[in-house]
Amino acid sequence: MYKFFIVIVIVILALGALFTMNSPPNKAFITNQGEDTVSIINLDTFQVEKRIKVGKKPLGITILKNKSIALVGNVESQDLSVIDLKKNVVIKTLALKATPLGLTHNKDETEIYVTDWFNSQIFVINSMNFEIIKKIPVGKTPSGIAFNEKYSFIVISNRDSNSVEIYTEKEMRLEKKIMVGKHPYGISTEGDYIYTANVYDDSITVINLTNWQTKEIKVGDHPYNVIKINDQLFVTNSLDDNISIIDTKTFTEILKIPTGETPENLWVDKKNNRLVISNWGSDSISIINLHDMKNIKEVKSGLQSRAFGDFILN
Amino acid sequence: MKKYLFLMITLLLSFQLFAHGPTPQKVQESLVINAPADKVWTMVKDFCNIHNWHPAVEKTTCEKKGEDTFRTLVLKSGETVYEKLRGVDDDLMKLKFEIVKSPNPFTDFNSYLIVTKGSTDNESTVQWTARFYRLYKLNPPIPEGQDDATAKAAAQAIVDSGLKGLKKTLEAN
Numbered sequence: 001m002y003k004f005f006i007v008i009v010i011v012i013l014a015l016g017a018l019f020t021m022n023s024p025p026n027k028a029f030i031t032n033q034g035e036d037t038v039s040i041i042n043l044d045t046f047q048v049e050k051r052i053k054v055g056k057k058p059l060g061i062t063i064l065k066n067k068s069i070a071l072v073g074n075v076e077s078q079d080l081s082v083i084d085l086k087k088n089v090v091i092k093t094l095a096l097k098a099t100p101l102g103l104t105h106n107k108d109e110t111e112i113y114v115t116d117w118f119n120s121q122i123f124v125i126n127s128m129n130f131e132i133i134k135k136i137p138v139g140k141t142p143s144g145i146a147f148n149e150k151y152s153f154i155v156i157s158n159r160d161s162n163s164v165e166i167y168t169e170k171e172m173r174l175e176k177k178i179m180v181g182k183h184p185y186g187i188s189t190e191g192d193y194i195y196t197a198n199v200y201d202d203s204i205t206v207i208n209l210t211n212w213q214t215k216e217i218k219v220g221d222h223p224y225n226v227i228k229i230n231d232q233l234f235v236t237n238s239l240d241d242n243i244s245i246i247d248t249k250t251f252t253e254i255l256k257i258p259t260g261e262t263p264e265n266l267w268v269d270k271k272n273n274r275l276v277i278s279n280w281g282s283d284s285i286s287i288i289n290l291h292d293m294k295n296i297k298e299v300k301s302g303l304q305s306r307a308f309g310d311f312i313l314n
Numbered sequence: 315m316k317k318y319l320f321l322m323i324t325l326l327l328s329f330q331l332f333a334h335g336p337t338p339q340k341v342q343e344s345l346v347i348n349a350p351a352d353k354v355w356t357m358v359k360d361f362c363n364i365h366n367w368h369p370a371v372e373k374t375t376c377e378k379k380g381e382d383t384f385r386t387l388v389l390k391s392g393e394t395v396y397e398k399l400r401g402v403d404d405d406l407m408k409l410k411f412e413i414v415k416s417p418n419p420f421t422d423f424n425s426y427l428i429v430t431k432g433s434t435d436n437e438s439t440v441q442w443t444a445r446f447y448r449l450y451k452l453n454p455p456i457p458e459g460q461d462d463a464t465a466k467a468a469a470q471a472i473v474d475s476g477l478k479g480l481k482k483t484l485e486a487n
Binding site for chain 2: 033034057059075076099101117118221222239240241261262280281303304
């Protein structure tokens, strides 16, 4: 009986190991604004597998995993490139006559949301036929955009209005507008909270969705974006070449980790439990192990790596 | 006439509303200097004496405003540039500064210089990176002289001549 048990355990472990080895690698899709490309980087091998030509000056990106597509916003050619994630080629270019900044999508991947920087509006796009469903006027120079799954809210940061606007998914009705720090650029949201990186204030703002209270926390020089992983916030300090880590229980900074030059955006590689950061200054990505908060690797991506959005296929 | 005046004022105001566009421009150059890194860093971080090595600068005047340090450069062309020191990191050997006001055809200019040790004790590398935006802050069409190329050419000239001047000064000593 005892032997049998051991055999079972060994079989389970072996299957587990096999499964882990065979599970497909996560990939980072990095928009390189200086060369009009997207680099696809294998996060297991750290190899750039492919560089895809997109429109002019690509910046924002969002990945629709179940639909197996990624959308890239090209600010200068004023269009969106649709990338097929099975073949890794551009299958469609959607003319917007607008300046697409931030991109995101709803939970069931039926709609794509895009901020239009110069025209101060957001687009709602059908992800099946890529038709524009709605345009909604918002505050000045809308930048970051994110989707809150708990409340089904679309949240945006308006850089030149110093505000955050919260819209309902169903009616695209303005639920609330809240003032934050100066020049909010990156925004993210999870559970009961929204976070913005305030570039000119060297701070982040935390918004509590249950009572609309806000809290400002000082970080480094010119913070660009902020995301939450487990009980911590990670903030790119673009002019300090590092990230701040903030404990969400106490809302205090607990650590700074060096990155490449001019870090801008960040996302999580869930499979390997790592943080990936795009570095505009050194044309690269930094990869940080979330177990011990140590730098593992810096990988050259392409000129002016930015990747504003959920740039990892998890 | 009144109509035009109104239009001009509206245009001026709209410029004020936007800080800058969505695509930062980049100039990044490196140069090997035949001098020890410590010596190079000492010269680079001396924020108030850039006229000692940058060929375009005639005179530097520094001032403190609270915790912040600013410098006014008088250029050999007679123009002036006002800059803010944003950080001196002795460990990274990195100096950061911002151009607050200048006659240059760019805006929101942030810049950093990094000194690294070379392959020998008497060799180092200086990397100068500038991040800035074109003057025109709205959608195309972009007026002549306010475009990306014009902004980039001006920044490139500052960086290129500065690095050459730094090398020349340090290697002459």
